[in-house]
Amino acid sequence: MEGMSPSYRGHQYPVEVISHCVWLYFRFPLSFREVEELMLERGVVVSHETVRRWCAKFGQVYASVPFMLFLSCVNDLLHILH
Numbered sequence: 001m002e003g004m005s006p007s008y009r010g011h012q013y014p015v016e017v018i019s020h021c022v023w024l025y026f027r028f029p030l031s032f033r034e035v036e037e038l039m040l041e042r043g044v045v046v047s048h049e050t051v052r053r054w055c056a057k058f059g060q061v062y063a064s065v066p067f068m069l070f071l072s073c074v075n076d077l078l079h080i081l082h
Helices: 015-027 032-041 048-063 067-081
Strands: none
Touching: 015 032, 015 048, 032 048
């Protein structure tokens, strides 16, 4: 990420869960509650307010990452969550 690595220190959830929630929210026309429901279907309990805070904190950083690099990370995550 060209010197702009976000800090995940102090977060309860793994980096993969945070990045997947943020990616879902910005990639698809979903609400925070819909992201919450999608994650619950995968067995990850996270509140919509937590998703909102992650999107506010990490959204711009993720947007600056080249799409193909980010997509490869998300594909790796999907294999982990299934």
